[in-house]
Amino acid sequence: MTAPSPTRAELRAIVDSVDAPDVVMALSQDGHRTVVTGGTGPAGARGARLHAPAPAHTPACARADLRFEVGSVTKTFTALLLATLAHQRVLGFSDRLSALLPPPVPPHARRDAITLFHLATHTSGLPRLPWSVYLQPRGRFHANPFAHSTQPRMLGAFARCRPRSTPGTRWHYSNFGVALLGPALARATGTPFTDLMATHVLGPLGLADTTLTGPYDHRDALGHDLTGDEACPPFAPGGWAAAGAVRATPGDLLTYLEALLAPGSHAPLADALRYVQEPLLRRGRHREHTHTIGWFQHTSEHGPFFFHSGATPGQEAFLAFRPSTGTALVALANRRYPPAATLQQSTYNLLA
Template sequence: MKISIWLIILFSAVSLAAPAQSQQRKTDSVFNLVKKYFNNKQPDSIYSLAGEKFRKALTPDAFRYVCTNQLFPLGSIKSSSLIAFVNNKDGRYKLVFDATALQLWMNLDDKDKIELFLFQPYKDEVSNKPGPVATTNLMRNQTDKKIDSAVRPYIQKTNAVGVSIGILRNGVISTYNYGETKQGNNKLPGANTLFEIGSITKTFTATLLAYYANDGKVKLSDPITLYLPDSVSVNRELQGITLQMLSNHTSGLPRLPDNLVNHSLDPLNPYRDYRKQDLFAYLQTCKLASKPGEKYAYSNLGVGLLGAILEQVSGKAFEQMVEGVICKPLGMSSTAQHLDLLLKQRFVTVYNENGKETPAWDFGILAPCGSLRSTVNDLLIYAKANMTVANTKLSKAIELTHRSTFDKDIKLGLGWHIIKIGNAEYYFHNGGTYGCSSFLVFNPENKFAVVVLSNCGASIDAVGGEIVKSLQ
């Protein structure tokens, strides 16, 4: 359920495909310099190779932070090779480290400076299906054709199974569906088909926080130690963390508790057996990676803890809060953590990023970080509510989640990442379980929202990003 927002920012600055000629030799030359500076641990030297778009997307401090905290710990690049050079513009390089391999997408602007600089996990090339995947897209207009162009490179891969897309623009909803709900069943997904939405769940948790803050039951500035047992709150590391910091990923807590794996009885269902006592046992002795409030570091743990605190405040389970505060008022009847028999009939079979069937995830205490299942139709209702001002308690809570709470290299509200795509500002979150991938983005000013759901663990972000750029 991770979000690599700095990669999203860079991706949004430029398309991965652009016509050009005679660029490979120049790109290879710059790549060789990048490799040299990387192995010498010189982030500023790499940044000196960057062009204007790159620099607008990422400041020197932000780039230095990414290198120092995410890339350099991988060790030196032991070997590298060019995998592909797409449209004589975009180089894709395989980088081999001591214990892992990454791929780097890189291209140059018209001044031979780095424009695209995108690290991803390295995967062997996935083959294409022999024929076109079935779809509800009738290709009647330019919008239909743009959607098809965006999704075909994803859905035609042998690992992809089904994709459901929703567009809300100028008050008009359009939905598109591709593939199957289960491999081999020849049944297209629909706008009411349920998928795991993973970390988009965090925006629901943020809305609950804002709702109870507006209601006077909590304050965003409350230290979390107010809500923790004495045996946990005595840990000095925790005493500077506020509820707001749990929601905007600036608490200093790590992505996951290091005792999660000790309590996972099923490696394919890692969150299921993690309970409140396990969480508190971890928090009693945990160490922070940074001072609370100073740095962004995405944390499933932090949002899971926030939800546990809100359960204590409200006296209700997470799913009950989501239903009562958000889903019932909005008429979202197909969004839930646990599915009844009728909803189960509309839930997809899920597949890992290699196209192999895998269990859907179950959750214990960390449910507020990624446990919800939903549909394109319900998420479009949710997006519309996020773009509509109303005199209701829920609308006022949603409005509070949009207010900027952190703006150092990365801009965040409560739960939402606030990003630039082209010249427009969007509220964004994605999600990923082992078996599903999700994407939700909206721009309130233009009343424009895009939802993309897949029942494959391979990221759907590139599809969502391309749709936004082609339609905005």
């Protein structure tokens, strides 16, 4: 039976159900794109307003052209970068993390056994976040927990941590682990992480409207707090760029997913694009949860599909694609609480 394609009406229903100033649903079906936008706030340029008003001549930016913070969806970009460097033999999946980080890293059996593969697959034994992040003063519920988490502090937290389990034996989602790929890949190649991403992933895929760094301007969606009324400062990932720094337009995110749907069309990255879709481990009581290097994979009657969600203190994102039907979905909103369940679950349901 042929899988039904999500309709514009279904996309519109999701957009209208999310209480956020700006909401975007973007669909690619066999390369044909449909974008539906909406929201409770006035459409236009608001990205730079938090710091300074935009010049009078600055044109309004349509919601479909805004760059949104995608939070943990960044991890899929980092996984693709790692796979690319590994397939180019610049480094190896089995390279030990402790050997790639600046000394001193005190010896510890479990810590010394962590590899780059363990970090990318959330099997390092590291916690979701180190205690140093939880102990940061935040002041407000939506404040950025990484505001003071510089790379030296993150590396210091790693040097003090004791993995909960032997690396490779247990899956446990870890922002900490993926974030450590940033300094590890940078040290292994002698190139800053953001430059590596631009050279090996963003550039080859043609993602000109995707970035991991500032400055922020009228093209950037402005995040909002749980009330939807108060603006959040732009997300500053500190030393955690590899786990949550990406900002991208809906169009670039569809281009990214379309590359995953058609790896052979992107010769420099073809092997890596295929590899990040390979099932690597299963977990759950009935082994119902499948993981690749960077993506979650679930089953449906029309074939397996891949997905990842993300959030910053003021924004939400959900990306999904199903190779068997050539379908890719992007869902974005610039208010995190409480629309996550509506935005992410509704988008998931379109494929599941």
